[in-house]
Amino acid sequence: xRFRALLSPLLLLAGTAAQAAPPPPPPPxxxxxxxxxxxxxxxxxxxxxxxxxxxxxxRKPEAERYRIPRKLREKPEQAGGPGWGSQVATMEQVQRQNxxxxxxxxxxxxxxxxxxxxxxxxxxxxxxxxxxxxx
Numbered sequence: 001x002r003f004r005a006l007l008s009p010l011l012l013l014a015g016t017a018a019q020a021a022p023p024p025p026p027p028p029x030x031x032x033x034x035x036x037x038x039x040x041x042x043x044x045x046x047x048x049x050x051x052x053x054x055x056x057x058x059r060k061p062e063a064e065r066y067r068i069p070r071k072l073r074e075k076p077e078q079a080g081g082p083g084w085g086s087q088v089a090t091m092e093q094v095q096r097q098n099x100x101x102x103x104x105x106x107x108x109x110x111x112x113x114x115x116x117x118x119x120x121x122x123x124x125x126x127x128x129x130x131x132x133x134x135x
Contacts, residue, residue, distance in 0.1 A: 041065040 034053045040046055042062030049055045067073075096102055101113035 035056070036047075036049075036053065037056045037058070038047070039058045039060055041060050041064060046057035046059075047055055101116065103112075103114040103117045
């Protein structure tokens with residue numbers, strides 16, 4: 001019952017507010033048929049409009065006339081970061097010291113590559129001596 005008593009004055013106020021609203025503005029006259037947007041450089045004149053045309057000119061310095069536009073000059077930032085291939089190579093390099101054949105005291109069977117590494121070093125030193133002409 002109380003709700004109906006409050007509702008009727010609100011409806012009355014809403015009806016009078018709608019009647020007091022100003023009418024919408026009239027539609028604008030016919031828009032121009034052609035609108036040109038140009039970029040002019042240095043002291044070049046902006047072309048004059050003819051008839052029902054609108055010409056809008058943006059002025060830039062003369063030094064920008066033959067330059068590649070700024071949006072195309074800037075290099076886009078790489079998304080993500082390093083490539084997946086380099087991440088895999090890094091992970092393999094880090095894990096290699098724990099694998100068999102790595103010549104490391106870390107991990108199981110890491111010592112097995114120590115002899116292979118010593119032999120590789122010996123052969124590399126021997127090739128260097130031979131290339132220099134030493135016995």
